[in-house]
Amino acid sequence: MKLSEYIKYLLIGTAFGFVLVKSEVVSWFRIQEMFRFDSIHMYGIIGLAVIVGVISVQIIKRKNMKDVYGNPITIPPKDPKQVTRYIVGGSIFGLGWALLGACPGPMFALLGSGLTIMIIPILSAIAGTYAYGMLRDKLPH
Amino acid sequence: MFDFLYEPWPWYVAGPIIGLTVPILLLLGGKMFGVSANLRHVCAACNFGNVEFFNYDWKTAGKWNLTFLVGSVLGGFLGGYIFENPEPIALSMSTISDLQALGIQDFGGLVPNDLFAWEMLGTGVGLTVLVLGGFLVGFGARYAGGCTSGHAISGLSDLQLASLIAVIGFFIGGLLMTYFIYPIILG
Numbered sequence: 001m002k003l004s005e006y007i008k009y010l011l012i013g014t015a016f017g018f019v020l021v022k023s024e025v026v027s028w029f030r031i032q033e034m035f036r037f038d039s040i041h042m043y044g045i046i047g048l049a050v051i052v053g054v055i056s057v058q059i060i061k062r063k064n065m066k067d068v069y070g071n072p073i074t075i076p077p078k079d080p081k082q083v084t085r086y087i088v089g090g091s092i093f094g095l096g097w098a099l100l101g102a103c104p105g106p107m108f109a110l111l112g113s114g115l116t117i118m119i120i121p122i123l124s125a126i127a128g129t130y131a132y133g134m135l136r137d138k139l140p141h
Numbered sequence: 142m143f144d145f146l147y148e149p150w151p152w153y154v155a156g157p158i159i160g161l162t163v164p165i166l167l168l169l170g171g172k173m174f175g176v177s178a179n180l181r182h183v184c185a186a187c188n189f190g191n192v193e194f195f196n197y198d199w200k201t202a203g204k205w206n207l208t209f210l211v212g213s214v215l216g217g218f219l220g221g222y223i224f225e226n227p228e229p230i231a232l233s234m235s236t237i238s239d240l241q242a243l244g245i246q247d248f249g250g251l252v253p254n255d256l257f258a259w260e261m262l263g264t265g266v267g268l269t270v271l272v273l274g275g276f277l278v279g280f281g282a283r284y285a286g287g288c289t290s291g292h293a294i295s296g297l298s299d300l301q302l303a304s305l306i307a308v309i310g311f312f313i314g315g316l317l318m319t320y321f322i323y324p325i326i327l328g
Contacts, residue, residue: 001204008169009205013212014219016162021220021251022148023155028252029232032240035312035319038233041152046293048156053298056164067171075173078286078296078303086303089284090292090310096277097311098318099270099326101252103289104176104282105213107275110251112214113221117257121275128279129180133194139284 017109026109028101035098085141096128149226162290163298172205175291177282179203179210221251243327269326285310 024030025045034042059065060073067073097103100121102110107125111118132139166172182203185195229249237248247254261267282288285307287296293311296304 001208005170005205006208009208010212010215012162012165012169013209014216015212016159016209017213017216017218018220019150019155019158019216020213021217022150022224022226023152023159024149024226024230024251025155025159026217026221026251027230028257029230029236029240029248031315032319033232033236035315036236036239038236044152045156045159046289048153049160049294050297052157052160053163053294054300056161057167057298057300060164060167065168067167068169069171071171073167073171075167075299077299078301080302080306082286082303083306086285086306087310087313089281089286090307091281091314091317092277093281093285093288093307094311094314094316095318095322096274096279096281096314097289098315098323100274100278103278104180105288105290107278108176108210108214109217109221112217112219113225113251114218115221115252115257117259117261117271120262120271121278124272124275125177125279125282126180126183128276128281129177129283130184130190130192130195130279131276132280132283133181133184133192134190136194 016105017112020106020109021113026102026106026113031098031101082141085139088140146224147227149228149230159294160298163295170205173291174295175206175287176210176213177279177288177291179206180279181283182207243324245327266326281314 020026023045025042030042033039057075065073102121104125107118107122111122163174166174181195182199185197185199185203188195232248245253245255256267256270262271285292287304287307289311292304292307297308
């Protein structure tokens, strides 16, 4: 990767982390509120993000747009037949999301905001990922 | 002029910006947005047990994504430290009273400081929230093939049925935790 590419992804990531904090998506409180259906805040954010995402992805696909390198944009499809992994894996993720009050993006944005304790859940999440890699063949997908 | 940098951003501003991450990464790099893949790249970078799932060229696959991740830490620093939101979060009253009933006292920051503290690592509650919580997030995200960004934002943006199923799973787990398990943990 060239230096300019590092800078590009660094800046996009910085904007992402900035929005996550300014909009309180990183907040444990906001996640508790979401699962209690007490506010539109998180649903509004995810809903509008998906609407903007759907519209832009449809435009990119229908116009057969290319990326800045001139390569056609392809999105690898996910296999919808692996229902078990999405339901069971998703539920395990959901248990953790509500317990920790943060998903992977916010864990790192919170660390940046000065919450050094977040290094612990981050290391645990890496351990969890590693554990999945070890158990993968034994788990239903 | 730059007052908005010091204010909390409402959901109708933040949502579209987060959604734009998807086309920006596709157009500027041909990349599909997802944060939890980074956790896999870290495992691949230090695959001490030679687990097959992590035997791939993580540098080729993950350099862009890990760079994005470093950016999101930096963005967190700018948004949460330099331009910190001044007021406590405007939570709904019913959530506040629910959480107070569970013993949460401090509503001043982004997270309850009585839970997210180094001293809490010596307690059962702290270990459960910080260590088990993180573990389940990492394990579940990889098992489900993605997290909130990969499935709920990217996958749903591409109208993937698999991602819709995964998001339903996220809520099954989240609701179980919120209504049945968290009261026991904090009780």
